[in-house]
Structures are given as structure tokens and as C-alpha cells.
Amino acid sequence: MSIALNVITGFLGSGKTTLLKRLLQGESLGDTALLINEFGDVGIDHLLVEEVAPDTVLLPSGCVCCSIRGELKEALLTLLQRRERGEIPAFKRVILETTGLADPAPILATLNNDVQLRGRFHIGLVITLVDASHAALQERLHPEWLAQVAAADRLLLSKTDLADDCAALRAHLQALNAGTPIIETHAIHSGDQLLLGEGLRSAEPAVEVSRWQLHQTTTATHGAAQVCSLTFDQPLDWVGFGVWLSMLLRCHGERILRVKGLLNVNASNAPIVIHGVQHCLHAPVHLPAWPGSDRQSRLVFILRGLDPALLRRSFDVFSRRFAA
Numbered sequence: 001m002s003i004a005l006n007v008i009t010g011f012l013g014s015g016k017t018t019l020l021k022r023l024l025q026g027e028s029l030g031d032t033a034l035l036i037n038e039f040g041d042v043g044i045d046h047l048l049v050e051e052v053a054p055d056t057v058l059l060p061s062g063c064v065c066c067s068i069r070g071e072l073k074e075a076l077l078t079l080l081q082r083r084e085r086g087e088i089p090a091f092k093r094v095i096l097e098t099t100g101l102a103d104p105a106p107i108l109a110t111l112n113n114d115v116q117l118r119g120r121f122h123i124g125l126v127i128t129l130v131d132a133s134h135a136a137l138q139e140r141l142h143p144e145w146l147a148q149v150a151a152a153d154r155l156l157l158s159k160t161d162l163a164d165d166c167a168a169l170r171a172h173l174q175a176l177n178a179g180t181p182i183i184e185t186h187a188i189h190s191g192d193q194l195l196l197g198e199g200l201r202s203a204e205p206a207v208e209v210s211r212w213q214l215h216q217t218t219t220a221t222h223g224a225a226q227v228c229s230l231t232f233d234q235p236l237d238w239v240g241f242g243v244w245l246s247m248l249l250r251c252h253g254e255r256i257l258r259v260k261g262l263l264n265v266n267a268s269n270a271p272i273v274i275h276g277v278q279h280c281l282h283a284p285v286h287l288p289a290w291p292g293s294d295r296q297s298r299l300v301f302i303l304r305g306l307d308p309a310l311l312r313r314s315f316d317v318f319s320r321r322f323a324a
């Protein structure tokens, strides 16, 4: 059975290691293997979590999203071999803590594209920590911040004790990445299934989807990002749509920080859910049924440097061409 790789990311010092310790404290770690990626020759974070996770693997120095993707693959395959030899417990999930400067997209692409990893591992949840006391500054100065927030399936607010008021930040994050749960880290308990689950691959993907349906996204600019929301009532041509989306991501992937969609397609009575982060499109998830009576398709894009009007026009051309 394929193993979920959950990614914990967030800007430097946002509290990733602190969260990991809290999350895994008291948990039976038999079901979770930990990979930690740090800059610098001497890793520290793995020492901090070692008391709760003695088998933690420290990846070599360098950033897993760029320079050491090969090492990530090696580490994952080695974990499997050690599990098969009975050297470590039969974990059912891996958690990777990235460096604070990582862009999650290349990590997800490694998992999706590598023939040895595909089928053995799949993308679980991307959990992004946001330091509430420094978010505005980090967003302004560091493009990685937005890439991490856009890729998130869960947004965690840390250091709320050091921030005056988090209401504006919460609203901003929700506008950027609509429907993604936002949780304050102090409210997280060990074994939290919202964080240790597998997102859309979990037993209840419809719950995930219902969250987005509740959020009415409008096309708007938020800082450096443009959020573009498309909704349509007519069922889509699934094959034609796949061609359109693949070409879009191939040409403009680095400017499409995130796409998520719930689609009413002509070949099925039940919806299909899609997820993409930059060039990387996850395998579509076929839900058994619509979560409610609303059958409208919706697509939400988080863009950086791509005009939403162009995207909309391209989609209109596609829909006319492939009208079901």
C-alpha cells in the first residue's frame, strides 16, 4: 500500500520543530517515520525531536527542494528497505520537515514523477506554519513565504502570543488559500488527525471538499498573489479539460502557485477533485458522490505574475471548444 508523505513547511523559525514535537509526543511512532532537512553541516532539529522519534533521519545539508532531491529519494527508499528488514516499525506515513526556505513544489514533483517512488509513496498533506508575529514582513521580503502558503492543505498560525491581533492575518490567509483550515499551533494536540491524516486521500475526502464549497472565492489581488476563481454549471469534457490544464501548467506552472478544483464532468455522476502545485498535478481523486446538492464545478487558482483575465479567456476558449 502506498505511504503518505506529509510535508511540514514554513518560513525560518516559524515553529516547525516545536510543532513536530507536540504532534508526535505520546503518539505511537510506529506509524510515522520522520525526515528532517536542515541547512548547515550540523543538524540540530533532529536532536530536538529525537526524544519523541528516535529513528528520525537527518537529510544531508542543503535544501530538499533544490539541491538534495536525490537524497530525499534515497532516504525514502532506505526507510522502506529498513522497514522490510524489520529494523524499524511498519510506519504508514512519513513526515518531512523542510528547511525554512523550501518551496514545496519541487518536493511534490519528486514524489509524483520518480518512477521508483510513485506507487510506493503519495503526497499526503502539506502543512504550512505561519509565524503570526513576522508574517507581513516575511511575505513582503521572501517569495518562499507565498509559495509555502499557497501549497498548504493546512495553515498553522504560530507565535500568536507575540502578535497583537491575528484577525487580519487570518482573513488574508483565508483569502489567499480559500477553504484551507487555519489552526493556531497552541490548540494542536498530539496525534491530531487533521494534521496526521492524508488529506484528499483520507477516508473522508468529501469533508475536505465541503470546506472549499463553503468558501465563496472571488477573483482579487492579495499582496503579490492573484486569486482567480472560475465556476461553471455545465458538465466539463474531462479529457479536453485535462489537456487544457496540462498545457496551462506546462507553460505557466511556475506562476500558478496552486490550483484546486471540484469538477462536474460529463463522463461521471460523481465529482472529480484535482490539486496542483506549480508544475505538479496530483492524481485526480474520484469522489463516490457529491457532498451536497450543489453540483457546480469550481476551480480556484493562486497566481503570481499571471493575469487572471488571460486565464479566464483561455478557459473560455477551451469551454467553447469542448462544450459537452
Ligand SMILES: Nc1nc2c(ncn2[C@@H]2O[C@H](COP(=O)(O)OP(=O)(O)OP(=O)(O)O)[C@@H](O)[C@H]2O)c(=O)[nH]1
Binding pocket: 010, 011, 012, 013, 014, 015, 016, 017, 018, 019, 045, 099, 100, 158, 159, 160, 161, 162, 185, 186
Ligand atoms: N513565543 C513563541 N515562540 C515559539 C512558538 N513556536 C515556536 N516558538 C519558538 O520559536 C523558535 C523557533 O522554533 P522552531 O520550532 O525551532 O522553528 P523551526 O521552524 O523549526 O526553525 P528552522 O528549522 O530554523 O526554520 C524556538 O525558540 C521556539 O521555542 C510560539 O507559538 N510562540
